[in-house]
Amino acid sequence: MTAPEKSKARAGRQTAVSLPARAWVSWGAAALTYVIAIFNRGSLGVAGPMATDRFGVGATALSSFAAVQLAVFAATQVPVGLLVDRHGPRTMLTTSLAVMAAGQTMVASSHSFALVLTGRALLGCGDAMVMISVLRLIASWFPAARTPVLAQVTVVVGTAGGLAAAPPLSAALRAFGWEPVFFSVALITACMTAGVWLTVRNTPDGHAPSAVRGPSPESLRTALSEAWRQPTTAVGLWLMFTVHFPVQVFVLLWGYPFLTQGQGVSAATASYLIAVPLVVTMVLGPVFGVISGRRPQWRLPLVLAITGATTVTWAVVLLWPGTHAPLALLFLLTVVLGLGNPAAVFGLDIARSGSPSHRIGAASGIANIGGYTAALLAMMLIGAALDHGQGAATTPDLMDFRVAMATQITLQVVGVSLLWRSRSRLRK
Numbered sequence: 301m302t303a304p305e306k307s308k309a310r311a312g313r314q315t316a317v318s319l320p321a322r323a324w325v326s327w328g329a330a331a332l333t334y335v336i337a338i339f340n341r342g343s344l345g346v347a348g349p350m351a352t353d354r355f356g357v358g359a360t361a362l363s364s365f366a367a368v369q370l371a372v373f374a375a376t377q378v379p380v381g382l383l384v385d386r387h388g389p390r391t392m393l394t395t396s397l398a399v400m401a402a403g404q405t406m407v408a409s410s411h412s413f414a415l416v417l418t419g420r421a422l423l424g425c426g427d428a429m430v431m432i433s434v435l436r437l438i439a440s441w442f443p444a445a446r447t448p449v450l451a452q453v454t455v456v457v458g459t460a461g462g463l464a465a466a467p468p469l470s471a472a473l474r475a476f477g478w479e480p481v482f483f484s485v486a487l488i489t490a491c492m493t494a495g496v497w498l499t500v501r502n503t504p505d506g507h508a509p510s511a512v513r514g515p516s517p518e519s520l521r522t523a524l525s526e527a528w529r530q531p532t533t534a535v536g537l538w539l540m541f542t543v544h545f546p547v548q549v550f551v552l553l554w555g556y557p558f559l560t561q562g563q564g565v566s567a568a569t570a571s572y573l574i575a576v577p578l579v580v581t582m583v584l585g586p587v588f589g590v591i592s593g594r595r596p597q598w599r600l601p602l603v604l605a606i607t608g609a610t611t612v613t614w615a616v617v618l619l620w621p622g623t624h625a626p627l628a629l630l631f632l633l634t635v636v637l638g639l640g641n642p643a644a645v646f647g648l649d650i651a652r653s654g655s656p657s658h659r660i661g662a663a664s665g666i667a668n669i670g671g672y673t674a675a676l677l678a679m680m681l682i683g684a685a686l687d688h689g690q691g692a693a694t695t696p697d698l699m700d701f702r703v704a705m706a707t708q709i710t711l712q713v714v715g716v717s718l719l720w721r722s723r724s725r726l727r728k
Contacts, residue, residue: 323442323504325499326441326499327434327437327441327450329495329496330389330430330433331434332496333397334431334454334457335457336488336492339464339469340403340426340461341369341552342461343404343407343482344365344366344369344552347473350473355416361683363680363683363684365553367676367680367683368421368424370672370673370675371676372424372428374669374672376428376429377428377668378662379665381661381664381665382524382661384661385661385662388503390496390497393430393500394496396426396433397492397496398426399423400423401486401487401489402419402422403421403426404423406419406422407419407482408481408482408485431454431668432664434451435652435660436664437502438450438454441503445593447652448590448649449586449589449593451648452586452645453586455585455642459579459585459641460582462581463575463579467572527655527659531654531722532653534722534725535650535719536646536666539650540647540667540669540670541671541715542712543606543607543610543640543671544640544647544674545672545708545711546640546708546712547638547641548640548671549678550574550577550637553679554704554705555570555573556571561696562698562700563624563625563630563698564624565630573634576631576634577638577641581638587642588646589642592645596650599650600723603643604716606636606640607716609636610640611709611712613632614708617630617633618705624698648664648668652664677711681704681711682704682705682707682708686704
């Protein structure tokens, strides 16, 4: 264990003894914020066909709704990480809720493609502030040995938001329509800001992290460059790039159209299949957290195994003879995709483990860029392939989806190559 980790562990043990209730209250409010962020992030996943009708757009334009959200999310990870280190999780979590509420209000009220695109960008900006803030808060309140498990538990708790954005949101949209549902989401998000501000404390003394209050805090440029110099940061980034994007692409945008339009699955069944990866995350997240904390040498082999299983399962589904793959095989695909969520947190654990406490936010932000950049690229590739394949047809057919979804394999090959290269540099 490095000296910074030992220091965090000692501080965490003292905190756990003196203020356990406050620690758990702060984490609970932060985790609830993550639930809301995941719900907002996934709210377009089952609304894709409705959005196509509402705005009169094609596959490429539809993918841009999710792509711009992920682009803003990825682009703001490093600035957000630096700001969390300087201003603390409380301020950032409160700001994130306000920004997401504003973005969802624009999505709910507008019929303009450009304004909805702006609203999705605001959702990506607010969402970007949440997980890094939660990780920073965990590092300030809890022992270092508990942080991998608590990070996974946070993902598990947040997955409840993803589950609510699948079958329940799909049913609500069919029953009440676009505007009432999304206005309600915006209102709930806005109401959470006061609760987070009143309950979250950055550290046991209630102030921002100690690095902020020092007489000569390092510049943002220095913090960023030093965080990137840590070889663990690059390993974390490419790990997330490789293993995280397939499940994001499926749950956030293209899984629902692929199942309903490409595989002939009913809307209700498709919404439940979209929820399967989230259930897998909830079940296995704590297990992956224990593995990361107690058997860190298992992390990379697990990621490579999951990546291989994802590629093979997609290949079987896309090459299945006949018109549609059987429902059991589609269910297996969603289970395998679900493994990518808890495995991606390994990247944050690795990036955090090689960084001193005052640079945890910067290192986490850099690593977190990987998964969402890959998801952005994959979504745009799939959308472009679908538009090119369907031509003048109003909806893509099975062959269009087979070609389009296969473009993900290219990104996985690139990710594995870069991950292996960064791992070799870390060993040296």
